Amino acid sequence: MKSSRIPGFYKMAVEERRELLQNMEWISDDETEYLFSKEPLQVETADKMIENVIGTFPLPLGLGLNFLINEKEYVVPMAIEEPSVVASASHIAKIVRDAGGFSTEATERDMIGQIQVVGCSDYRAAKQVLLDAKETLIKEANAAYPSIVARGGGAKDIDVRILNEEADSLYNQMLVFHLYINTCDAMGANIINTMAESLAPTIEELTGGKVYLRILSNYADRCLAKARCVIPPKLLATGDFTGEEVRDGVIHAYEFAASDPYRAVTHNKGIMNGIDPVVIATGNDWRAVEAGAHAYAVRHGQYSSMTTWKADENGNLVGELELPMSIGTVGGAIRVHPISQMAHKLLDIHSAQELSQVIVAVGLAQNLGALKALVTDGIQKGHMALHSRSVAIAAGATGEMIDIIAERLRDEKEIRVGKAKELVEEYKK
Numbered sequence: 001m002k003s004s005r006i007p008g009f010y011k012m013a014v015e016e017r018r019e020l021l022q023n024m025e026w027i028s029d030d031e032t033e034y035l036f037s038k039e040p041l042q043v044e045t046a047d048k049m050i051e052n053v054i055g056t057f058p059l060p061l062g063l064g065l066n067f068l069i070n071e072k073e074y075v076v077p078m079a080i081e082e083p084s085v086v087a088s089a090s091h092i093a094k095i096v097r098d099a100g101g102f103s104t105e106a107t108e109r110d111m112i113g114q115i116q117v118v119g120c121s122d123y124r125a126a127k128q129v130l131l132d133a134k135e136t137l138i139k140e141a142n143a144a145y146p147s148i149v150a151r152g153g154g155a156k157d158i159d160v161r162i163l164n165e166e167a168d169s170l171y172n173q174m175l176v177f178h179l180y181i182n183t184c185d186a187m188g189a190n191i192i193n194t195m196a197e198s199l200a201p202t203i204e205e206l207t208g209g210k211v212y213l214r215i216l217s218n219y220a221d222r223c224l225a226k227a228r229c230v231i232p233p234k235l236l237a238t239g240d241f242t243g244e245e246v247r248d249g250v251i252h253a254y255e256f257a258a259s260d261p262y263r264a265v266t267h268n269k270g271i272m273n274g275i276d277p278v279v280i281a282t283g284n285d286w287r288a289v290e291a292g293a294h295a296y297a298v299r300h301g302q303y304s305s306m307t308t309w310k311a312d313e314n315g316n317l318v319g320e321l322e323l324p325m326s327i328g329t330v331g332g333a334i335r336v337h338p339i340s341q342m343a344h345k346l347l348d349i350h351s352a353q354e355l356s357q358v359i360v361a362v363g364l365a366q367n368l369g370a371l372k373a374l375v376t377d378g379i380q381k382g383h384m385a386l387h388s389r390s391v392a393i394a395a396g397a398t399g400e401m402i403d404i405i406a407e408r409l410r411d412e413k414e415i416r417v418g419k420a421k422e423l424v425e426e427y428k429k
């Protein structure tokens with residue numbers, strides 16, 4: 001049985017790690033070849049993906065380890081340039097694993113298509129006409145994309161709102177029609193936009209207004225995923241800090257983020273540190289996930305923490321993260337980018353719902369990793385130690401020099417490029 005617990009993985013050479021994945025039969029010979037190749041995403045493919053292509057932009061790809069989610073083992077591919085993120089996620093995943101693992105759930109994957117209608121002579125009457133035509137409109141939308149209906153998805157429901165009803169400017173008043181569409185395993189931009197565009201003429205006819213925008217909403221608040229962990233304090237003890245101290249520090253840190261947008265933005269950035277790398281590695285649209293996540297963080301009126309942390313009646317630390325997850329396991333770049341295909345295989349996920357749950361579990365782990373460091377040693381100790389190699393490279397170190405300079409920087413507790421340059425010069429002499 002696959003285990004995401006691979007002791008010593010971080011100490012292995014890159015080639016040894018790849019060999020291990022291959023020996024475990026988690027990736028095939030072809031996929032290993034891609035990983036070793038100098039150009040995993042060929043420029044000819046890239047040229048078909050976007051416009052004006054001049055090359056590709058590689059990122060480090062690491063594996064988040066130790067993840068146990070709903071009793072299933074996951075190794076989590078993470079594409080990110082920032083040091084310490086993968087280590088921190090794996091560290092917390094190990095703690096949570098010892099506490100029984102993450103439990104996660106997801107709603108139906110109902111995405112939203114929006115149609116904007118202006119210039120109605122009577123907005124209330126127009127709204128009622130659309131509500132009365134619900135069944136016809138749903139049928140017409142589904143006729144525009146029958147294959148998603150055949151997959152068990154499709155348009156299911158509608159909603160209509162009047163915006164700025166009291167405004168005196170004609171530009172402000174408008175009707176907004178929502179079409180709720182189950183996009184199955186696709187993020188669904190094309191399904192949603194096709195359906196929204198197809199309904200526009202009928203909506204104009206019914207309302208007597210003019211349709212302008214017809215597009216999905218990235219505020220996917222009917223396509224949610226939620227992760228939860230319950231950690232006994234003894235598993236949180238670190239250095240001179242007791243588990244209870246760490247637990248209380250994490251809860252205080254959460255309350256700070258819950259009450260102060262200045263802190264919440266940084267707190268949430270730390271959550272997205274875990275989420276974005278998985279979204280990127282799996283070929284998904286991270287701008288869509290970012291936009292939806294931050295909008296969800298302000299749903300109660302003030303921008304706030306995406307996570308919650310509290311103590312339960314037994315003194316355990318309980319963390320939760322719920323976010324919109326407009327991702328897919330098909331579509332977009334997912335089946336085009338060879339590394340993304342490999343990432344899906346490594347994750348061994350079978351639906352977009354499952355992927356969305358893994359992503360929020362990683363976000364929750366990442367948040368605890370940052371908070372645990374912040375309320376104990378401070379973020380710099382662990383982060384800068386791991387950052388030291390990047391600093392050495394930035395100062396011109398190459399080959400074996402990188403680790404030697406990085407170690408000196410750590411020993412001398414001066415992890416900065418100026419110091420690294422001095423050491424590089426010294427080394428060269």
Ligand code: NDP
Pocket residue numbers: 147148151183184185186187188189190191216218285288328330331332333
């Ligand atoms: P695609 O249109 O590439 O893929 C979705 C299609 O895959 C479906 O329509 C369906 O087509 C097919 N499919 C195969 N298996 C399944 C399954 N199990 N469940 C569902 N569909 C399946 O991608 P998306 O529409 O998802 O679009 C994603 C892309 O859109 C992203 O790259 C994003 O960047 C981009 N985008 C984002 C916008 C935004 O966020 N605002 C706006 C516009 C684009 P069929 O049934 O015909 O086989």
